[in-house]
Amino acid sequence: MTPETAQTRTPAQCAAVPSAVLDGPVSHAISRVSRLHRIVAGRLLRDLGLHPGQEFLMMHLWDSGAVRQSELIKAVGLDPSTVTKMLQRLEQSGHVRRRPDPADRRASLVEVTEASCGLFTEVSRAWGELERQTLDGLDDAERAELGRLLGKVEGSLCTAVARGGDAECTTALKGPIDC
Amino acid sequence: MTPETAQTRTPAQCAAVPSAVLDGPVSHAISRVSRLHRIVAGRLLRDLGLHPGQEFLMMHLWDSGAVRQSELIKAVGLDPSTVTKMLQRLEQSGHVRRRPDPADRRASLVEVTEASCGLFTEVSRAWGELERQTLDGLDDAERAELGRLLGKVEGSLCTAVARGGDAECTTALKGPIDC
C-alpha cells in the first residue's frame, strides 16, 4: 500500500516497487485458497456427475424439501438468474423437479427427485473429504480459530456488501454473524 | 458428516437430518467469504474499468514488466486458456500489449501499456481498501493468525491439487508455503 509513492510510473518503472502481490494481504490468500478449494471440490464432485456449486443447491433442497424458488434463492444468497439457470440444468439432468405453486401463479416450487436421493450420501462424503483435505495439517485449536476468524471476516464483508448494495446481506445463510 | 445414518432417503426424509449446511465446515465459510470478497472487489474495481480478476493479472504485469505469457500463466496459476482470453480483453481495452517473442516464434511477450500505468495507483488503493474492509473488526494478532492459517490451508489444498492433477502446484506464487 502507500500508493502515494508510485504515481503514474512508466511501464519500465512499474516494476520498481514490488507492490506486494505475493505476500501480505489476506485478500490474496483468500482468493488463492478459494480457487484451490474450488478445484478440489470440483474434482470430488465430478465423479458424482455434479458441477461445483450445484452440490450446494442440492444440499439445501435435500434439507428443506419442497421450497419456493425465492426461498431457495434467499437461502443460498446467489443471484436469482444464477439459480434459475442452475435449476434448469439440474432439472434436465434429473436431480430436481419444479412445478408451479398453486398458491401463487408466478412462483414455482422446487424439490429433489427420488432419483437424486441416492446422491445425498455421496455428496455428504465428498464434503467430508473436502473438509478433511482442506484442514489437513491444522490441529483442532487451529481449525476452531480459523472458523471463528472466517466468521468475523464474513461479517465484515457482509456489512460492506450491504453498505454498497443498499439491500440486506446477501449471505442469507444465518451463519455465525447475522447482519 | 456420518452419512452412514442417511442411506438413500426418500425426498421427504431427506429433510430429516439438517446435514450441516450452515454451521460447521470451514469449507462453506471459505466459499461464502470468497464470494463476498469477490463481490466487494468487483464493486471497487468496477469504477476503474476492470473486471474482477483482471487486476490480479495487471498487478503481475506492472510488477514484472515484459514477460513471456507462459511465465505469467505460471505466476498467476490460472489455466492457460483463461489467461489467453483475459489478455485478449485486456488488450482490446488498451491495458496490455502483446508482441511475438523474437527468441521463440511460438511464444509471445506481454507488457503493460503506458496508458495503463495510471491505473496502478488506483488499483493499489482499491486493494488497500479491500483489505481494510475485509479485515475490519480483526485486531492485529487476529489478522496475523488468519494469514498464517490461510497459508497452511493453501499448502494443504496445494498438495491435494497436486496429488490429483499429477502436475506441480498450480499456485506458483511462491507464497508462504512452497509445495
Added chain:
DNA sequence: CCCCATTAGTTGGTCGGCCAAGGTAAAATC
C-alpha cells in the same frame, strides 16, 4: 375498483474459469 408498486422468475449478455483438442514451433532423441 383501478392503478401502481412490489415480488417472482426468466432471458440475454458478459466475464472468469475449467477442460479438451488442435496447430505450430522448439527441443530432444535416434
Added chain:
DNA sequence: GATTTTACCTTGGCCGACCAACTAATGGGG
C-alpha cells in the same frame, strides 16, 4: 538430419456468477 516429444498458445464448449432489462402476477392505496 529426420522423427518424436515436448512446450506455447489458441479455439470451442461448458458452467458458475453477475447485471440489466423484461414479463407476469400479486397486493396495497387512492
